[in-house]
Amino acid sequence: MRNNHSPAQPGEYKLIELLAVAGAREIQDGEVVFAGTGLPMLAVTLAQKTSAPRASIIYEAGSMDGRPAHLPSSVGDARCEYRASVSSGLLDVFGQLQRGVVDLAFLGGAEIDKYGNVNTTVIGGDYYNPAVRLTGSGGNPDINSLAKRTVFIMVQEKRRFKEQVDYVTSPGWRVKKWPGGEWVTRQEAFGSVFRGGPVAVITSMAVFRFDEETGEMYLDTVHPGVTVEDVKNNVGFDLDVSRCRGETSPPTYHELHLLRNVIDPEGLFLGS
Amino acid sequence: MAKNKRKSIKEAVQLINDGDMITFSGFTIWRRPMAIVYEMVRQRKKNLHLIEVNSGTHGEILIGAGCVKVLETCWIGHELYGKVGANAARKLKSGELIVEDYSHVHMIMRFAAGAMGVPYLPTRASLGTDILNPEYDALGKHGLRDGSNPRIPRRKFEFLTDPFFGEQGDIIHVPAARPNVCIAHVQQVGEEGTVRVYGQRYSDAEAIKAADKVIVVAEEIVPEEVIRQDPTANLIPHYLVDAIVEQPWGAHPTGCFGYYEVDGKFIRDFYSKTKTQEGFDAWAEEWILKVNSFDEYLYKIGFRRLDLLRANSSYKYSTRVKRGA
Numbered sequence: 001m002r003n004n005h006s007p008a009q010p011g012e013y014k015l016i017e018l019l020a021v022a023g024a025r026e027i028q029d030g031e032v033v034f035a036g037t038g039l040p041m042l043a044v045t046l047a048q049k050t051s052a053p054r055a056s057i058i059y060e061a062g063s064m065d066g067r068p069a070h071l072p073s074s075v076g077d078a079r080c081e082y083r084a085s086v087s088s089g090l091l092d093v094f095g096q097l098q099r100g101v102v103d104l105a106f107l108g109g110a111e112i113d114k115y116g117n118v119n120t121t122v123i124g125g126d127y128y129n130p131a132v133r134l135t136g137s138g139g140n141p142d143i144n145s146l147a148k149r150t151v152f153i154m155v156q157e158k159r160r161f162k163e164q165v166d167y168v169t170s171p172g173w174r175v176k177k178w179p180g181g182e183w184v185t186r187q188e189a190f191g192s193v194f195r196g197g198p199v200a201v202i203t204s205m206a207v208f209r210f211d212e213e214t215g216e217m218y219l220d221t222v223h224p225g226v227t228v229e230d231v232k233n234n235v236g237f238d239l240d241v242s243r244c245r246g247e248t249s250p251p252t253y254h255e256l257h258l259l260r261n262v263i264d265p266e267g268l269f270l271g272s
Numbered sequence: 273m274a275k276n277k278r279k280s281i282k283e284a285v286q287l288i289n290d291g292d293m294i295t296f297s298g299f300t301i302w303r304r305p306m307a308i309v310y311e312m313v314r315q316r317k318k319n320l321h322l323i324e325v326n327s328g329t330h331g332e333i334l335i336g337a338g339c340v341k342v343l344e345t346c347w348i349g350h351e352l353y354g355k356v357g358a359n360a361a362r363k364l365k366s367g368e369l370i371v372e373d374y375s376h377v378h379m380i381m382r383f384a385a386g387a388m389g390v391p392y393l394p395t396r397a398s399l400g401t402d403i404l405n406p407e408y409d410a411l412g413k414h415g416l417r418d419g420s421n422p423r424i425p426r427r428k429f430e431f432l433t434d435p436f437f438g439e440q441g442d443i444i445h446v447p448a449a450r451p452n453v454c455i456a457h458v459q460q461v462g463e464e465g466t467v468r469v470y471g472q473r474y475s476d477a478e479a480i481k482a483a484d485k486v487i488v489v490a491e492e493i494v495p496e497e498v499i500r501q502d503p504t505a506n507l508i509p510h511y512l513v514d515a516i517v518e519q520p521w522g523a524h525p526t527g528c529f530g531y532y533e534v535d536g537k538f539i540r541d542f543y544s545k546t547k548t549q550e551g552f553d554a555w556a557e558e559w560i561l562k563v564n565s566f567d568e569y570l571y572k573i574g575f576r577r578l579d580l581l582r583a584n585s586s587y588k589y590s591t592r593v594k595r596g597a
Contacts, residue, residue: 037351060376061299062472069587073536074351076302078471078529078589089473090299090325090380098377098396121373127408133361138326138347139376141398168402175400177442179431189400191441192434266596268352 004254010224013251015204016270017259018223019153020046021251022202023106026151027052031103034058034093034143037074038269039153040106045071045263046255058102060139062089071264094139097146100195105147107140109154111165114217114237116172116198116210118144118152119165127167141170148196156203161235173197173215185215206231207248216240221248277465279515281566284487285311287515288453293321293423295383295449295483296330297456298526299474301351301534304330305457305489307522307566313337314560321423323449325379325475327357329526329539335359335369336552337560342411344372344449346379353536354543359552372410372428373403378446380475385448386482392430392445399442404429423450454483457523458507459530461488462496465513468506471529471588477507486513491531493518521570521578532581533590538573 016039023043027033029052035044044057045068056065059075066072066084073079081087096102109118120140124131144150154160168175177184187194201208201217209220218240222231228241251259264270279287285308288294298304309330319341322331327348334340336359348357363369374382377397385393402408409428411417417426425447432443456476460468467488469476480486486508493516499506525535525542546552563569570578580593 061302061474070589070591073534073595074300074302076299076351076472076474076527077534078527078583078587081471081529082587087472089477090376090475091384091478094377094380094397121402127402128410128413129365133356133364133371135349135356136345136347136371136373137375137398137401137403141375141401141403142377145397145399167408168400171398171400176402176405177400178404178429179406181405184400186400189441190396192439193396193441264596266594268596270596272596 004257005252007250008253008256010250013256014270017251017256018248019202019204020259021255022207022248023151023153024050025249026200027055027104030054032056032058032101034060034097034102034105034147036060036107036139038108041072042259042263042269043106046258049258049262050255056085058093058096060090060093060143062093063087064093071266071268073268094142097143100146102143102147104149104151105143106151106153107144107170109140109152109170110134111160111162112152112154112201113162113165113172115174115215116152116201116217117165117168117175118170118172119167120169121167123166137169144170144198145190146193146195149199150197152198152201154201154203156205156231156234158234158236161237163237171197173210205234211240218242219244221245223248224250277513277516278493279517281307281311281517281519284308284489284515284517285315287485287487288312288317290318291320292452293323293450295323295451295454295479297454297458297474297476297479298328298523299472300326300328300347300349301353301526301539302474303457303523303528304328304526305455305522306330306524306526307519308455308487308489309333310560310566310569312339313556323451325383325479326376329542332357332359332542332546335363336546337556338368340369342370342372344374346374346376350539350543353539358543358547362549370410370414373408374446375401375403378403378444379449380478382446382449383475383478383482385446386450387478390448392447394432394443394445396441396443399444404444423452449482451483453485453487454480455487455489456480457489457528459491459528460494460499461490461513461516462494462499462510464496465510465516466496466499466506467508467513468499473507480508480512487515487517488513489517489519489522491520491522491528519566522566524570524573527589530583530588532578532583533593535577535581536595
């Protein structure tokens, strides 16, 4: 018999709702979560209203554990501060991040490679004369460097899942050690401040994770209606699909109710 | 009696010289000193070197108008209302703009160093990224790190190891930010210059303290004796402030905690119309050059729109403006 906690059927939910739910399920209760604008806000707010009510959210503009009455449109939004524990500024929250208090972070990216190196800076051409200039790093690499776990949420396309990204904005499991530029493991690059790294990539087609030994990405689950073959056709490197566990769990009716009617009734990120 | 720091917007902008290194209050599309930015375009400021923890709509306007030669930051865009800085991208490709990429932590540490009067500070953030790639040192590549400008450091980064605790892994040293001018938009300033910010302070304290000259635009100028009744609520002492300007709505279309919302519709319109230089020029003609003052600009925005953006006094943001799809 169906009830509010039954899984919704394909066609009853939108992709963005599935992604928000997949994100929410990465959060453990009581964790300190650093979240960026957009889908991460949906994911963390949903988790707080379901499985992780004691999770605290830090937004990089300077608010700590706000309990917004209305969904913020950006991390600088006054809405982030509603019933916050503390509201201050960047030096404070990034200092806490560097100090090691952040358990989990949600981030985005335009391109990713098999080690989880992410690009949000330039695509195509060369660095000084790129085909496409993006926003630049923001706090992405800082948060990804210094949190214990990072989850990336991205669009799945072959041109975005590359053997090598055009510019490493945010560090994965194998990185270049500067100023020399030799490839090293993330553990080696970060030394005493190594705390972990990217643990999942949630895309429009699937969820990926990283091998603990090699740092290489593998397919964990495919979204309902997507095949393993579809995913392989949309990845630009040789992808390990041998560990695929099946389908990503769809949202429940209760989660859809929360997303649509409680968290984002204005359609800020869910759309109309 | 302290000297009178009150200025008009026009007079305040005359304190900014061509070629100056400039920074701002705020965060992306929040609490940016837009009234001053528009007047900088009208006064045709040139060769500015923007150094910012992050940039946003204000940076895009100055860059589109050809006021800027260098942008040092970690980010430029319009958040939900425009996904990239299209003017910066265009001017970068045409060679008119030099963009130097740092990360958010790198930039806030640079400003903290500037604010504390030390030449650099250490951080562990963003190791293993191309931000640290010596080939991607834009100011160095353009020959600007030769020491001739004392505000531009000779190196983008320095790599060291921890001499105190023997921690493993590189420590990055980032050079101080030392701007000529910080232009801030805040909620309140006292008649002598004491600054009060409501809501998130972003990186305002570091930006203001790192600069040699500070221009503060406030929603309200209030009696100094009143703002001093609760000094723990104040951010900046009066003696660090050189000029004060009273301009209600002066951060529009960016948002101001407790006063008004981001005007997302206005910013989205700017983003969609200014992807080309012709588009930018037409937009600037309509909203900046044909408009003689910020008051005239507010008339053009219209009372109804401003009223919808006005913050609810309990929530500190507007609950009436339509934000979503």
